[in-house]
Amino acid sequence: MSSDLNEISFSDSKEGVMPLSDGKVISNYLESMFRPDDELKELLSIAKGIIYADSVSLFLNTDGSMRLRYSTDEWSRVLPSDKGLLNVCFTGKKPLISSDIDSRKLDAGYLKKDKISSVIAVPVLDGEFPLGVLTADSARYHAFSSADREILETFSRQIVRIIQRERVLPQINRSYSGLKILHEESSTLLSSLNMDVIVESLLSGAHRISPSDIIFFVSKGPQFEIVAAKGLRFPDKKSFNIKGTLLDMSVKNRQAVYISNIKNYRSPILPFKTDISGSAFILPMLYEKTLLGILVLMSDNMDAFGPNQRELLEVLGNQAATSIANARFHAEIERLAITDGLTGLFNHRHFQERLSREFDRLKRFLEPLSLLIIDIDYFKRINDTYGHPVGDMVLKGVAGIIKKTVRNIDVSARYGGEEFAVILLGTDARGALNMAERLRKTLMNAKFTIEKESLHVTASIGISTCGDGSIKKEEFVERADKALYHAKQAGRNRCILWDEMLCRE
Secondary structure (H helix, E strand, O other), X not given: OHHHHOOEEEOOOOOOOOOHHHHHHHHHHHHHHOOHHHHHHHHHHHHHHHHOOOEEEEEEEEOOEEEEEXXXXXXXXXXXXXXXXXXXXXXXXXXXEEOOHHHHOOOOOEEEOOOOOEEEEEEEEEOOEEEEEEEEEEOOOOOXXXXXXXXXXXXXXXXXHHHHHHHHHHHHOOOOOOHHHHHHHHHHHHHOOOHHHHHHHHHHHHHHHOOOEEEEEEEEOOEEEEEEEEEOOOOOOOEEXXXXXHHHHHHHHOOOEEEOOHHHOOOOOOOOOOOOOOEEEEEEEEEOOEEEEXXXXXXXXXXXXXXXXXHHHHHHHHHHHHHHHHHHHHHHHHHHHOEOOOOOOEOHHHHHHHHHHHHHHHOOOOOOEEEEEEEEOOHHHHHHHHOHHHHHHHHHHHHHHHHHHOOOOXXXXXXXXXXXXXXXXXXXXXXXXXXXXXXXXXXXXXXXXXXXXXXXXXXXXXXXXXXXXOOOHHHHHHHHHHHHHHHHHOOOOOEEEHHHHHHHO
């Protein structure tokens, strides 16, 4: 093994000297592409909408005092202090929720013109080091849940990434013969949130820096999956275990590995055979401590990758890793924006948007559309008897049963409170009634365990169907609501189809 290691060098990052003119050009370019203030404003505005807060504010610690960086409220109306819940969250480095600040006469740690009754405070941490606090407040009592806190923690982690990029941005400005390539490829990497575009730009830039065969793996748990390649042939299978390969060594050391002469290395470079026998450069794609993937460049020529090329590839790889992490975060934000935080189903707003789109389709395609509105019977008794945590457990359980029972193409949503809705695509009245009955029986037979006690619930379901777009969306929903009301009045734990209810009347 020692003879093998003589052929391997781990790349170390080097500080290059940059001519002022080159540095200014690339610096101005990157600063124009990356606007941290705009990103923070957009991020806080999205957070405010998702958790229904009156305002969301970011406070950063500067010279030992908390300073407001940005708030969705007017700047002049939010004044931080160095005490109260803001300081408790910052010094303790732990999130907190307070639902009755007004009545308990607590100090939020900042002042604003409008009343504050509920507050979430989440530390903004760079590793273990606190940078500041992200807060959300509302004039409503008990306005926030633990799910809202978790959402705000997700936003806090992205804020750290923005601040880190803001700090290290000048370090990206390096002067080499490949500066123009890095300049051009960074344009796409910095501006795109599309994974396919980012990966294509990464391979294009790497090939321009060092023409060679290239392959890119993404991390999928213990496996690594090939998502893109240039020149290099690989088997039909795309997922591999890299144990025993040089890739594994690179991943374990969390550093780039350069093999100047593959012929003298006994262990395989890749988890499959290749004809290339010259040199290889392997770059683990890391963001913070998370391994996102591995970029591999291989050449038939020995000593094919010079120091300047390797360092440019590392800079490009670091930028690509940041872009990939941002793309994944953006996808998660989009998911949060349409998802109910407690149940994981679509929220009411997305339900309405999807239903509107399906009604637009009815004007072009004559196929049936059905709607189920599901209400848990006597849900208030559950909350009053066992408490809200048990009520939340039941809501999650019912949501899980609905998701497993309906088809993947159907749209399941939390309609509000203990009510759920399911849009059944391409389903007529009879099919909708069958699905509703299947759901009702599954819920009735389900068991919810509370310590040593078992709890059973039932549900009433109202159903409406439309096949030609002859009615408006609002009437379609109203029919299901009326059918649900009829099911409740008739004794609960039953499914009522609006058409049949109309015939009975």
